[in-house]
Amino acid sequence: MSGKVVEEIANDTNTKIVVAKPPLGSKETIFSVTGKVDDVNAAQYIFQQIVKANRHKLNTISFSTK
Numbered sequence: 001m002s003g004k005v006v007e008e009i010a011n012d013t014n015t016k017i018v019v020a021k022p023p024l025g026s027k028e029t030i031f032s033v034t035g036k037v038d039d040v041n042a043a044q045y046i047f048q049q050i051v052k053a054n055r056h057k058l059n060t061i062s063f064s065t066k
Helices: 003-013 037-053
Strands: 016-019 031-034
Touching: 003 016, 003 037, 031 037
Parallel strands: none
Antiparallel strands: 016 031
């Protein structure tokens, strides 16, 4: 996902999204989403839809909420 997409999701959902730079060779990227619960849930839903739409390009997919 490009930074522009993440920025658009943050703007559309009134959240702050920080993408941690993954260590070299890592297959995981960590997104930290902060905001009101409903807004964070909306951002997570959008990310999930994007991942599902691109699942064929990815080896593994997992979501974690904390």
